[in-house]
Amino acid sequence: MKLHIGIDDTDSPNGMCTTYLGAMLYREISRVAEPLDLPKLIRLNPNVPYKTRGNGAVAMSFEVEEDDVPKIKELVLKMVESLADFNHENTNPGVVFLKGEVPKRLEDFTYRAIWEHVTIKEAEEVARETNAEIYKFKLGRGIIGALAAIGHPLRNFTYELLAYRKREFWGTERRVNKESVFEADKLTYPFTYDNVDPFKGSVLITPHGKDPVLVGIRGIDKNKVLWAFENIIIEEPVEFFQIYKTNQNTDEHLRFRKIDELKPLESAIVKGRVSRSYWEKGRHVFFELSDDTGTIRVAAFEPTKGFRRYVRMLIEGDEIIAAGGIKEFNGVLTLNLEKFYPIKLAEKITYEKPKCPKCGGTMKSKGDYLKCKKCGHKMPKILIPKKLPREIEKKIYEVPPDARKHLSRPLVLPLGEEKILEAFEKS
Ligand code: ATP
Secondary structure (H helix, E strand, C coil): CEEEEEEECCCECCECCHHHHHHHHHHHHCCCCEECCCCEEEECCCCCCCCCCCCEEEEEEEECCHHHHHHHHHHHHHHHHHHCCCCCCCCCCEEEEEECCCCHHHHHHHHHHHHCCCCHHHHHHHHHHHCCEEEECCCCCHHHHHHHHHHCCCCCCEEEEEEEECHHHCCCCCCECHHHHHHHHHHHCCCEECCEECCCCEECCCCCCCCCEEEEEEECCHHHHHHHHHHCCECCCEEEEEEEEECCCCCCCCCECCHHHCCCCCEEEEEEEEEEEEEEECCEEEEEEEECCEEEEEEECHHHCCHHHHHHCCCCCCEEEEEEEEEEECCEEEEEEEEEEEEECCCEEEEECCCCCCCCCCEEEECCEEEECCCCCEEECCCEEEEECCCCCCCCEECCHHHCCCCCCCCCCCCCCHHHHHHHHHC
16 A cells, blocks of 8 residues: 655754754665655745745655555654754654545645645644644644645656765764865756856855755656755765755746735745836835735845846836745735746836037026027926936846855756746736
8 A cells, every 4th residue: 555654843052953854764664665756855935934944844654564554654753753953943843644645635735835835724624624633742833744745746857866864973064075066067957957057156055054964866767856965075974965856946936926916925926017226225125016906115125146246227107027035024915026027128218418509518407498608598397308228137037156045946857937937928
């Protein structure tokens, strides 16, 4: 029989990582049961407030002997109990077991957990209806992610290879040779991606926290991901590694919405007209976007760095498609920009003073009229409109890799532009 196992919310900023626990479980359970596929790393709604980092949950499926089920369950629960970071108030682990085929009802729940905010009670209801067995530790909020990870069909997916550190190294600086990462990137990009930030000259595969992850290598080709890992020089011992199949970089959090449908904690793609061009507060850049149903504030926050330059190039009247998460920022509903596509550019006009019709001299504004600086000739103030070139192009712009949400699809990947273009067709 098939046995599906889901886990979530075992980690905190102080340590641990649900993928680490998942990888250990996958290895241990594979000794007694046949894995049906690689384990799944499922990213859920990136806007929920409870997340530690990227709102990821883990699930795995096995062909098992009925008699082995109790001991597998015991192993999972024991491992979660011994490894989860129970000291942190925001760590509320959840474990779910499901036997047989994954019902459609659970798949529907998964997409709700990617698009919306769901409650623990709703997760409990779905578990009851689908005969999933849930185990809650503390608040047990992790059952939301655990159920959603089991329910994800992964029709579109990417890979991430995660290598973990020996416990004695947790919390210390990660020792990965920078040049070797650039070299491996050069040979495997774009089949592996987000290894480096070429503009900053920095390495992106190493996280910075106290968690056990040493490196994470993402890609669309499993073999190239593995090759990159094998060719990167790691100057500390690796405890073990695991390749996950994941919904990262699939854009599946984005749905086409009208502005009056936008809700906090959701993500969306909207088409609208720039109704107020940019202003800045601190290092954040804002503008307003309107459609026939309303107006929303759009933000490119400081961490999006060079991306803000393109946002400043937008002017009133530009028609754009904008994608991002919806949050309240300083009490105002705000779309936190991930990508945008200017589809119709307004004309940028400046008004210039004419030359003096008598002597060709320079005119000076004097209230309602113009006066020549050279010969003193006066005339009504009629300015000449002049079209300025637009610097921005009709193409999709995206935030840099280190500011990108796990679910957001980089433009370099096949179908990276699909969601935005789909929104264009629908509008
Ligand atoms: P990591 O990426 O390191 O695994 P994390 O960012 O995944 O950490 P968690 O510790 O898993 O953070 O916390 C996220 C919590 O939010 C989990 O309890 C999960 O069940 C819950 N959750 C996930 N999606 C939703 C949702 N759509 N609505 C409400 N709660 C959710």
